Amino acid sequence: MTEFHVDPSGDDSWPGTAERPFASLHRARDAARELVRDPARTATGDVARDPARTAIGDVPRDPAGTATGDVVIQLRAGTHVLTEPFELTEADSGRDGHRIIYQAHGYGTADQEEVVVSGGREITGWRVEDGVWLADVGDLDTRQLYVDGRRSERAALDGLPGTVTMTETGYESDNAAPRAWHNPADVEFVYRGVYPWTEARCGVATVTTRMDSGVTAGITTGTDGGEVTVIAMAQPGFGWALDLYNSAWEGTINHGPGLPTRVENDVTFLTEPGTFVLDRSRPGHHVLRYLPLPEETPDRTRVVAPVLETLLRTSGTSGVSFRGLVFADATWLRPGRAEGFLHYHGSGYYEGGPIDKVELVEGQAWVTVPRESARIPACVVIEDGVRVEVEHCRFTRMGAAGLELTGGADVSVRGCDFDTLSAGAVSVTRAVNPLVEDNWIHHTGLEFTGSPGIAVQGTKGCVVAHNQVEEVPHCGIVAGPAEGTRILRNLTVGTMGVLADGGGVYLSGPQGDSPENGAVIRGNVIKDTRTPYNFALYTDYGAAWVTVAENVVTRADNTAVLQVSPPLENVVYRGNFWDADPIGVADVPAGVTYKDNTTLPDEEKLAAATAAIQRDAGLLHPRSR
Known part of the structure; x- marks a missing residue:
């Protein structure tokens, strides 16, 4: 068996031994690849070795220089942060019935170490304003946040306030609250139970005000000259939703996704401790806002955004x-793109294309589904x-x-x-x-x-x-x-x-x-x-x-x-x-x-x-x- 060692505190210029480990999985992969591809080599990667030696990483090899047995990459305790995906190809395969093994050091014993392979970025540099933590995060884009390992939910509302009607381009409401949204393009609507087995997501494009009188699109605006809140949804996602979600059941015909059951990700929604908002109103200068739980402090709380x-x-x-x-x-x-996340069933979602009508009960119940x-x-x-x-x-x-x-x-x-x-x-x-x-x-x-x-x-x-x-x-x-x-x-x-x-x-x-x-x-x-x-x-x-x-x-x-x-x-x-x-x-x-x-x-x-x-x-x- 041949071993290489990887430690977050190591160095990729080292030979990958227990005493002098590599720093990255990518370096260990390359060393294993070179060993398997060219078994006569007496050096790991580009690190020069004494040609008379018959060990790689101080692990014995046969006199001809062929690695004997499995190749084991031992990962030491800690968080191994990836800045790009870790990829293996056919060239990284085991040979002659042997394996290439990536494992936590001490695997299978009481001394097994805790090894985390992470694609996240720790958020630091917090400042506090009115009890809310703020961090400038550049062009970071993420939909999740983890605080001391706990999943933090995006700040949200349960549906839209006021009397709301769906239109062919979005929604109209008699309530002024959406006009105060800090950046409508950050906001995402959630539609739980469009079909009983379906939950969809569509983004907002803009929120504007229209002067109106009387009744428009089913909304009573009050006195002449009243204001109507107009929510335009991101396209093509909302248009696809109108095409996709159509059904008939027990004499009722439904068209489109209906009203949202949840509205996520705006600064004005940040009222529940333990939730967050990512403000992308200034491209390249995004601001992460987090409303902490009572026991959390910026200097002792670890916040990680997946990247x-x-x-x-x-x-x-x-x-x-x-x-x-x-x-x-x-x-x-x-799901945050203009196409939205138009879920149909299980792990499947719609990305445009033909839609079929399926009869559930002949002449009585049907749904439209993506082909x-x-x-x-x-x-x-x-x-x-x-x-x-x-x-x-x-x-x-x-x-x-x-x-x-x-x-x-x-x-x-x-x-x-x-x-x-x-x-x-x-x-x-x-x-x-x-x-x-x-x-x-x-x-x-x-x-x-x-x-x-x-x-x-x-x-x-x-x-x-x-x-x-x-x-x-x-x-x-x-x-x-x-x-x-x-x-x-x-x-x-x-x-x-x-x-x-x-x-x-x-x-x-x-x-x-x-x-x-x-x-x-x-x-x-x-x-x-x-x-x-x-x-x-x-x-x-x-x-x-x-x-x-x-x-x-x-x-x-x-x-x-x-x-x-x-x-x-x-x-x-x-x-x-x-x-x-x-x-x-x-x-x-x-x-x-x-x-x-x-x-x-x-x-x-x-x-x-x-x-x-x-x-x-x-x-x-x-x-x-």
């Missing part, structure tokens, strides 16, 4: 491991990886999703913690035989509330097992069209905390084409699915070739549903336990087999009958933070 959007990206890399690291402090700026969607990115991306391992890492304080696995084969995510994320935790697409196991996912989807905890789509042989997903705003585990997915012995608690029409475990679309390569949902425990419209264990929208067996569902609005549109095909519900019958049990549709399931409304009897299943579900190695 990078990507912390780590591997592309075409094989035989690489990441162990015991904390990935933290990243943002995602795309194609973009996907919320992750701050750590493993693309086309082979035998890449992510073990016992933590993903936290991120403005998008935590980890994305896309393409590749035999990639695993084990024993990791995901928390304090603006979007979902783990996204897996187009991969072969990926494994997502023993991960603890909680308090995710804090900004993009439609995001699932774990999302799987287009994969073959994906296994999602023994994870614990709790306190998330929508679905816990989602599988779109895929082949051979196994969702086994997971525990979800407190899913569907904000939006509706989802579940603890949700599947949609074909999951294979035979019993041999179909999906299996077995041994999962789903508790406390919260919104008043949900299906805790939910096979939806043409799900096919699915076996749902030996699961436990309790304390949900609806345990499951057998009758959906498009209908289920070759779906088997067998040996499950719940505290209420699924919808559709009285008239099981032709595409569903429903047998040997048990309904026990009594909570104690249900717990006793399912003790073994509940004991085996959830984390293999429970932990707390």
Whole structure:
């Protein structure tokens, strides 16, 4: 085994030994790359060595100069600040069955060190005005702020004041308050529940005043010559929202996003301690404002603004491991652009293009949906990886999703913690035989509330097992069209905390084409699915070739549903336990087999009958933070 050491207090001109470590991950990566590419070298990088020596970093090598075994980059305690994404390519792969390993020093022992890989910037130079902290931050742009590790919310209002009407370009109001907004172009409107499963965001362009008399656009302005507040929304986002969000339900037709449920990021909203505003009214001279909690002081409180959007990206890399690291402090700026964030479902959002009308109930209910969607990115991306391992890492304080696995084969995510994320935790697409196991996912989807905890789509042989997903705003585990997915012995608690029409475990679309390569949902425990419209264990929208067996569902609005549109095909519900019958049990549709399931409304009897299943579900190695 060959070792390199990295310490925030090191120096990249040093040889990377324990006594003289590198300062940066990039330098360690380059040293490992040179070693693997040219094993005859007797120097690390450009640091001259005695040619007679047979060690790199004082680690033995064979006489021919070939590195023996794995290459391990040991990261010492502290915050390793990235000023650009850390990228690995095929050239950074392990060779001859060996691995290149990035790990916390002491990994797996009682002496494991706390290593944070951060894309953030510490904010200093505060001045205090009327109890508010102010810092000049240049051209810094961010949507999140972390104060002593706590996520600070952007200052906000609950909706718009006064009588408000939506127009084709924005809104008109009889209330003068928006005219006092310090910089309307900083303000963002949030639309929770445009569809029950959707939360969108659109920016404001301008706020002006128009003199009017009588009634205009449905607003009574009072006396002749009254003033109307005119809010023009940023384009093309608002125009796209008018095109995208249209529906009919129970005789009511809805057009556009409607009125905002929340209005964020203006100086005049800064009244709640612990919140912040980023004032960008002077380009290149942005000012961060923070209203502190009572116990916080500028000299003792650490405030970090995430800067990078990507912390780590591997592309075409094989035989690489990441162990015991904390990935933290990243943002995602795309929702703040003029296009807005026009969420549709899950991690998908609209970026223009064709829109289709989908009938939910023939002649009675329909929605318009995007033909194609973009996907919320992750701050750590493993693309086309082979035998890449992510073990016992933590993903936290991120403005998008935590980890994305896309393409590749035999990639695993084990024993990791995901928390304090603006979007979902783990996204897996187009991969072969990926494994997502023993991960603890909680308090995710804090900004993009439609995001699932774990999302799987287009994969073959994906296994999602023994994870614990709790306190998330929508679905816990989602599988779109895929082949051979196994969702086994997971525990979800407190899913569907904000939006509706989802579940603890949700599947949609074909999951294979035979019993041999179909999906299996077995041994999962789903508790406390919260919104008043949900299906805790939910096979939806043409799900096919699915076996749902030996699961436990309790304390949900609806345990499951057998009758959906498009209908289920070759779906088997067998040996499950719940505290209420699924919808559709009285008239099981032709595409569903429903047998040997048990309904026990009594909570104690249900717990006793399912003790073994509940004991085996959830984390293999429970932990707390």
